[in-house]
Amino acid sequence: MFSSKLLLVLATLLVGNVVEGLWPLPRSITNGSTGLVLSPTFEIEVNGPYPDDLQSAVARTLEYIKNDNHERLVVGRGSVDSAAIKSANTLPSLVVFSHDSKTIAVEARAPLGTRDEAYTLDVPSDGSPATLCANSTLGLFRGLTTFSQIWYTYGSNIYTVEAPISISDSPAFPYRGFMLDTARNYFPVDVIKRQLEAMSWVKQNVFHWHIVDSQSFPLVIPGYETISSNGAYSTDEIYTPSQIADVVSFANERGIDVIPEIDTPGHTSAISTAFPQHMACPDASPWALYANEPPSGQLRIASPETVNFTANLLVNAANLFSGSYFSTGGDEINTKCYSDDPETQSALNASGKTFAQALDDFIQAEHKALRNVGKTAVVWQELVLTFPVTLANDTIIMVWITSSDAASVVEKGFRIVHAPSDYFYLDCGAGAWLGNATAGNSWCDPFKTWQKAYSFDPYANVTESQRDLVLGGQQALWTEQSSPNNVDSIVWPRAAASAEVFWSGPGGNGQTALPRLHDHAYRMIGRGIKAIALQPQWCALRPGKCDLTA
Amino acid sequence: MFSSKLLLVLATLLVGNVVEGLWPLPRSITNGSTGLVLSPTFEIEVNGPYPDDLQSAVARTLEYIKNDNHERLVVGRGSVDSAAIKSANTLPSLVVFSHDSKTIAVEARAPLGTRDEAYTLDVPSDGSPATLCANSTLGLFRGLTTFSQIWYTYGSNIYTVEAPISISDSPAFPYRGFMLDTARNYFPVDVIKRQLEAMSWVKQNVFHWHIVDSQSFPLVIPGYETISSNGAYSTDEIYTPSQIADVVSFANERGIDVIPEIDTPGHTSAISTAFPQHMACPDASPWALYANEPPSGQLRIASPETVNFTANLLVNAANLFSGSYFSTGGDEINTKCYSDDPETQSALNASGKTFAQALDDFIQAEHKALRNVGKTAVVWQELVLTFPVTLANDTIIMVWITSSDAASVVEKGFRIVHAPSDYFYLDCGAGAWLGNATAGNSWCDPFKTWQKAYSFDPYANVTESQRDLVLGGQQALWTEQSSPNNVDSIVWPRAAASAEVFWSGPGGNGQTALPRLHDHAYRMIGRGIKAIALQPQWCALRPGKCDLTA
Incomplete structure (x- = not known):
């Protein structure tokens, strides 16, 4: 076949x-x-x-x-x-x-x-x-x-x-996505809608919305409004339930499903602004010992109250979204955060669980609660490869650290979404953003050109018999150095590259695809997307003349 | 002192x-x-x-x-x-x-x-x-x-x-500039004015306008209108004399002098669309043998008619601008273009000149013509270091290839503007733009962060007695991969870094300057400049918390 x-x-x-x-x-x-x-x-x-x-x-x-x-x-x-x-x-x-x-x-x-x-x-x-x-x-x-x-x-x-x-x-792959992080910096609803419109033009069908993170919590969750009122950047920089419904309808009407993500148990520091009792190592110093970026803070996975709190929070959040998938995150869990947290240590001692067992129970509780409201779980690869937990067979695993990690995940029989930083991270290459990083480069240097994304082979790290486990893939924008001011130009037309890989299937040639991508980029610009220039216009008008061998 | x-x-x-x-x-x-x-x-x-x-x-x-x-x-x-x-x-x-x-x-x-x-x-x-x-x-x-x-x-x-x-x-240095290339891709007048406004907010005082190049010639020069009518991207993508006057007035009223550049004898391919008789190696193949980027083409420096043509062209162009400086370029001259051009070879034979003598005469004729209309010449460093020609003592030399080249230029007694690619090129780090450069990086990788620009020491490569030769410096945007859609975010607030280096003088500390730069960036955004986010807003609100050692 x-x-x-x-x-x-x-x-x-x-x-x-x-x-x-x-x-x-x-x-x-x-x-x-x-x-x-x-x-x-x-x-x-x-x-x-x-x-x-x-x-x-x-x-x-x-x-x-x-x-x-x-x-x-x-x-x-x-x-x-x-x-x-x-x-x-x-x-x-x-x-x-x-x-x-x-x-x-x-x-x-x-x-x-x-x-x-x-x-x-x-x-x-x-x-x-x-x-x-x-x-x-x-x-x-x-x-x-x-x-x-x-x-x-x-x-x-x-x-x-x-x-x-x-x-x-018809599409080669069922999942063709784009991920936006709206927590490192905030993106108003109209800016998100503009991305959804552009996604629909390239037949992308999943918006993975990394909606909250350690830095801010713009999602207003019924019953948990204090998290966003304390943890959003301001009272204007939030997503209310009616705004969520509006975004989701807008997406769905354009053929796009929305997969929201509430990343847990790490990347949750903002929750401590309202519920400090559920947080280990909130804003600890030096942050680099406790998290991949500041501020640190992780949900107390070993505390039964926190397990319940998290499951209820996720359910109330999930009910805001119409789709049948929900991501509970699971990336970059820091073990020192827990080993230095007296509450976690005493909870572990009280229950007799290891860290691994507590994490497994925490994730299972999350996913069971979501299953009860009709949601299938999506997680980052760490929950299979780094801190393996019990996951239902239908759990979708996002491979992000490096493209070759796909092999280990499909080997365990899980369905995957390709979201590898080495091909698909749109934020790479803009230098380090830490305040004193005078000479630093971005952690995932170099910049991922559209050609690099376009060269991605969805089957490179899977065997023939594992191919059905590849749902598709997505490019992603983490927004430490992005905002509404540059989102169009940092995403488009680059994100169209993976849209073609996963719709048209592997085997495309970037050199011959370029004129079509120019054409699409110019058309996008006419429709109001501030897509970046891929070349001098002189080259756009003369296919092949700006190839190195020409 | x-x-x-x-x-x-x-x-x-x-x-x-x-x-x-x-x-x-x-x-x-x-x-x-x-x-x-x-x-x-x-x-x-x-x-x-x-x-x-x-x-x-x-x-x-x-x-x-x-x-x-x-x-x-x-x-x-x-x-x-x-x-x-x-x-x-x-x-x-x-x-x-x-x-x-x-x-x-x-x-x-x-x-x-x-x-x-x-x-x-x-x-x-x-x-x-x-x-x-x-x-x-x-x-x-x-x-x-x-x-x-x-x-x-x-x-x-x-x-x-x-x-x-x-x-x-009062400023530490008299020259604090920004350079924009409006030839690789075109920038409407209102977009240029927006950059000028932003420049004035950081007290920059020179707009170096790299107005034309090989790919397009948007400048409408009286008497030479066919170059722009044939060589601009379209009849809309031009700068008429009245638009030039408008831009220059707008700049001057905001404390900014405009230094236009008509790059010669290389980077002139667009002129061949109207005056092929003055062009060696126009759009030759493979272009990489004849130019640093396509299309190739250089003015026939050895032909007396071309020397006259160029001098007159420059004078008519210079008369459109109010300032007293004019750049004749002079970078990236390709010798094979001339050695393969029968016209140039016969002109050299007829006159008995070497290539070096012909180039010297060509540049001298240009600068003499400009001097006659009150303009002081500005050139790129090659005309001092690579193909040394006779230059008046007051010629301003732009150092671009690498910051350390400043030493050799001031040693010859010339005044310099620091425009080094290793600190100040805003286009670096976005990957290669050639059509078949699947895995290529940008030629001046990595991305030059604002911190890198801010760390520049204007006196690093000059002796104490040569310091008066340092006029200042500028960041520059070459626009192979830029357009009006991303110009604000790729330039700002990064270009404010050199503005402070050359106004406030060396010795600044990027770590302590960051809160002020955040403040300025947010203020710029309020005034309509789509400046990029330097960090998550969480960090912008908490000076020092996103430093690596925090």
Whole structure:
């Protein structure tokens, strides 16, 4: 099965003349080189069930097509297509065949592996209507996204020079994500929505929201409001339950599931601002002995009261989110924090448990509580490799320390999400951020270029029989040195790299993909995302001329 | 003289309790810890000559003070100052004593070394008016800039808790610059103005505008309009003479001189789009043999027609700018480009000149033409160290390849501007940008942190007797991977680091400077600059807590 998939993907990626605006590349595509112009009365007709959020998606698609105002990236720009435009037929409409009355939102949060994102799209060149078919509303949404990337603007014309186009598409991997840390620095709701919109354009389907951490706790959890009122950066820098519901709806309607993370038992110092009784080593000095970054502080895993507190906290937090996954974190647990904490030591003594047993019980209590409210647990790799605990078979493990650690995790039979710092950490390379780090580099130097991310092979560290355990992957932005002011440019278009790896499958070639990524980046900019420049515009207009061998 | 200067600076920088919002640090400052609140009717009165652009500067100062809405970066933010505010006296006005009828703009473009930027500022705590004195309008402008950084907002109060404040200030170095490349990618006028505004807040006084390069030629030069009409990225991505005049006025009125650069004889490929007859090796392949980046192309230095063409072009370009400096570039000259160019070889044969003689004559012709229209030449270091040519004694040399090259340049008696890639290049560390550079790093890795720039010692590579040759320095943004979308965040607040080095003088300590830089960055953000986060906000509120030893 996999080898035929691979062959299909490779065949697609090796074709030189693929529709230049498409990102990610469809799994199967044929296209011509004929001009086709959208009719001034172009419309999208939907036949069959037409749920609300599909209506909104159709309206957005029409807006994008009308307003993208995106000229082709060639020397001479749109003017080179004048002749093709003049002789082109006119496309009157896109006819959408809908078979499913469920909303995009409902389908976006179905269990991983059960989401149907497949669609077929045909854009004939003879002036007959284009057609979009899918078994699911979610699939129709993916097809609309593709359709919106076909068109260029020149003067009053909205056109393609690559008709006819025939696409049959579905993702190679069920999990294609992006992670944002909103705790080191705060990101307002509108900034998060802008990232979600951009994610949807590259068909990403999971927003991993690292919502709280040691430095701040912006999440307002019913019953635990004092944590955010004491531990958020300010009364404005919070996410209320209604804001959470708003973000989640916004994401779901765009085909994106939200996996929230409350990292435990480490990375929790902010909780001590309201519940100091549950915290070992809060803001200890020197912090470097007790945590990977300041301030230190870990939940007292051995204290029964803390175990209950944490489980209830997680349940109340989880109930704010519609999806069926919830991350309890589990990275970077510091043992000295516990060995120096008299409370923890006496709790361990009282119960006769070792640290490992206490941690195991703590995690199991968390996950059982979440299971009771319908949530499947997600954790960082340490809970398999560094401090192994008892985890349900369906637990999803995020591999982050290094890509090769995937091997050890799948060997234990767990499903994984590739989130390796050596390929996918968007924050690397900006120097050390500690106050006295005059000469320091970032811990995960160097900067991870889009090409590095794009070169990632999801199967590099797994055997053929383990491949089904690879759910997909995600790029991640930790925000020690980021804020709303640079989030667009540090994330985009780089995060589109993994979106293509996990939609189109492995085997892509960065050198030949670059023109398409330029095209997508310019289109994103037209839609309001402050994507970074990958090259001088001179290079963007001249594919291959800025390769080293050229 | 220098040692007393140094002692003064060091004494200032070592004081713990300096006014926390000031960047750069004044050369001499004393302050208290008393509250002082601006009167609701606070005004700035000017006694003496009151030129137009000083009026505008006063109006902007009042706007900043009113609208900064900047809370102190402490745990609890402004609320911790409630008691101090309650017991504070009220400041009714700032009285400005003006002695000079010249505009800021005129004084900003006086020859380097003759600009008087000194001022004294006294802000008493007893409710009597503050006073600002300077011999020059430019000095008053610097004082207004300082005054605007003293104030914080809490509720309806605009206040300081550090009165009384007494400042006597003047720059350590006459040249404090920032360089922007507007050729690799284009930057609209409003984006450039935003950088100029931010530069003025840190008392930078030179905008080195690397306005054109091989990839695009946005500058519209009277008599040579075909270069920009053919060689700019589009008809919108240009700088017309009226836009140039607008940018230069905007800069001058903010105390900033503009040094334009038309880089020659290399980095000129775009000129070949209109004048191919003057170009050797245009867009040759493989480009790496002929240029440091694509496309290749160098002016035919040996051809008399090209020498004349270039001199006239430079004169017409120089006449668009009000300042008295003009850079003719001179970096990265490729000899193979000329040895492979039949035209150049026959011109050399006809004249009997060597390459070195032809280059010398070419540069001399350029500089003579510029001298005739009142411009002093600025060049990159290669014209002293790599391909030495005859340069007037007053030529300013920019040291860029590595900071230690300063030694060899001052040894030849030239004045230098420190612009070393190993400290001051803002583009480093973002990976290679070539199309097929999957694993490549940026050529000047690693990322230059603000701390690295701040650690720069202007006198490290010069002897005591050569110190007068050090005019100052600048950070620089080359824009292969930058655009209007990330310019604010890649430049700010990092470029403020060199602004303080060259205003306050060497000897600063990055660890103790960090809280002030945070303060300035947050203030910049309030004024509309998308400055990057240097640390988690948790750290910004807790000086020293995110140092490694804490």
